[in-house]
Amino acid sequence: MKNLAPPKIDLVCDLATFKESHQEEISDLTKMLKKRGKELWIQTSLADDLRFQQVGDNVSFVVNQNINFSRHCLGTCRFCSYSLGGETEEVANSRMSLDDIKMEAEKAVARGCTEICIQGGLDPKLNYDYYIGLLKTIRSVSPDIHIHGFSPSEVAYISQISEESVEDVFKDLANHGLDSFPGTAAEILVDDVRKIICPDKISTEQWVNIVITGHSSGLKSTSTMMYGHIESLADEAEHLAIIKHLQSISNGFTEFVPLPFVHTNTVLYKYFGARPSSTGMHDLALFSTARLYLGEVIPNLQVSWVKLGPKFSQVILGSGVNDLGGTIFTEEITKSAGGTFGEEKSIEEFVELIRDANRVPVQRNTLYNVIKSH
Numbered sequence: 124m125k126n127l128a129p130p131k132i133d134l135v136c137d138l139a140t141f142k143e144s145h146q147e148e149i150s151d152l153t154k155m156l157k158k159r160g161k162e163l164w165i166q167t168s169l170a171d172d173l174r175f176q177q178v179g180d181n182v183s184f185v186v187n188q189n190i191n192f193s194r195h196c197l198g199t200c201r202f203c204s205y206s207l208g209g210e211t212e213e214v215a216n217s218r219m220s221l222d223d224i225k226m227e228a229e230k231a232v233a234r235g236c237t238e239i240c241i242q243g244g245l246d247p248k249l250n251y252d253y254y255i256g257l258l259k260t261i262r263s264v265s266p267d268i269h270i271h272g273f274s275p276s277e278v279a280y281i282s283q284i285s286e287e288s289v290e291d292v293f294k295d296l297a298n299h300g301l302d303s304f305p306g307t308a309a310e311i312l313v314d315d316v317r318k319i320i321c322p323d324k325i326s327t328e329q330w331v332n333i334v335i336t337g338h339s340s341g342l343k344s345t346s347t348m349m350y351g352h353i354e355s356l357a358d359e360a361e362h363l364a365i366i367k368h369l370q371s372i373s374n375g376f377t378e379f380v381p382l383p384f385v386h387t388n389t390v391l392y393k394y395f396g397a398r399p400s401s402t403g404m405h406d407l408a409l410f411s412t413a414r415l416y417l418g419e420v421i422p423n424l425q426v427s428w429v430k431l432g433p434k435f436s437q438v439i440l441g442s443g444v445n446d447l448g449g450t451i452f453t454e455e456i457t458k459s460a461g462g463t464f465g466e467e468k469s470i471e472e473f474v475e476l477i478r479d480a481n482r483v484p485v486q487r488n489t490l491y492n493v494i495k496s497h
C-alpha cells in the first residue's frame with residue numbers, strides 16, 4: 124500500500140522498551156522453539172498435559188463460511204498470491220457486488236453456519252459505503268450470524284479512505300453488525316522481517332495499536348503468526364512475547380493460530396530466499412511452545428487444517444492444540460498461494476478426525492461457547 128498516510132491512532136504500547144525488558148523471556152522461548160529429538164517429544168508431551176489441565180479433552184470447531192470479497196489489492200505483500208493488481212477481467216470477476224454478498228450469506232445460513240468470515244484486498248474501487256453496505260447486507264439476511272471480519276490491515280485502509288480514526292471505524296463497523304475481527308496481517312511482528320515480506324503493510328506498532336483499539340471498542344479478535352519463511356526463531360519468540368503482552372493489556376484474543384507459510388506460488392519463495400515453509404518438527408516445537416507459554420492467558424490454540432492438512436492437523440492435536448478452526452466452505456487465499464488441502468470440511472469429517480485422536484468433538488461458536496457436543 125503506497126502513498127497513504129498512516130492510520131490515525133494514539134500509541135498504547137512502546138515496543139522498543141518492551142523488547143528490551145523481555146530479552147530473557149525471548150531467549151528462553153527461542154530455546155524452546157529450537158528443541159528437537161527426544162527433548163522435543165518431552166516438550167510436546169508437557170504441552171499435551173497442560174492442554175488437558177487448561178481446556179480438557181474437547182477439540183472444537185466452528186461451522187463457518189469465508190467471503191473473500193475482492194482480489195484487487197494495493198498491497199505488495201510478497202507472500203501473497205491472492206492479491207491481483209490492475210483492472211483485469213479476473214479482478215473485476217473477483218469483486219463481489221452486494222447482491223453477490225447477499226447470495227453467499229443466504230448460502231451460509233442455509234448450511235447452518237454460525238459465522239461468516241470476511242476478508243479481501245485493499246481495493247481502490249471500493250469505498251466506505253461498500254464496507255458498511257456489506258455488513259448491512261449480511262445482517263439483512265441474518266440478524267444473529269456472527270460476522271467476523273476485516274484484518275487490522277483492512278481497518279487501517281478503511282480508516283484512510285474514510286478519513287475516520289481507527290476507533291471510529293471500529294465503532295461504526297460494530298454498529299452495523301461486525302462482531303469480531305481476525306488478528307491476521309500480523310505475519311511476524313518484527314519490522315526487520317516485515318520490511319522484506321510485506322514492505323508496504325502496516326508496521327508492528329500500527330498492528331499492535333489497531334488491535335488494542337479494536338479490543339477496547341469491545342470487539343474480540345483472534346491472534347495469528349505466519350512462520351516458516353525468512354524469520355528466525357528469535358523473531359518468532361519476540362512475536363509470541365508481544366502477543367502475550369497484548370493479552371495482558373486487553374484480554375481481547377480468543378485464540379492463537381500459528382499459520383505456516385504456503386510458499387509454492389509466492390514471490391517471497393521464488394525471489395527472496397524464503398524457506399519452503401516450516402518442517403514438521405518446527406511445527407511441533409512451535410505449537411507446543413505456544414501452549415506452554417500462552418495457554419494460561421490464551422487457552423485456545425488452533426491448528427489450520429487448510430495450511431497443514433487434515434492428517435498433520437490430527438497429529439498436532441497431541442502438542443497442546445484444542446481447536447481445528449472452521450469448516451470454511453470457500454477459501455481463496457491459501458489456495459492461490461499453492462495450498463492443496465481443499466476448501467471445505469464437513470462436520471462429519473471433523474468429528475471422525477477428532478474421535479480418531481481419542482478426543483471429544485464439539486461444535487463451538489466464534490467466541491468458544493459450546494453449541495453441540497458430538
Ligand code: SF4
Binds near residue numbers: 198203205
Ligand atoms: S496479504 Fe492482504 S494486503 Fe497483502 S497483498 Fe495480499 S491481500 Fe493485499
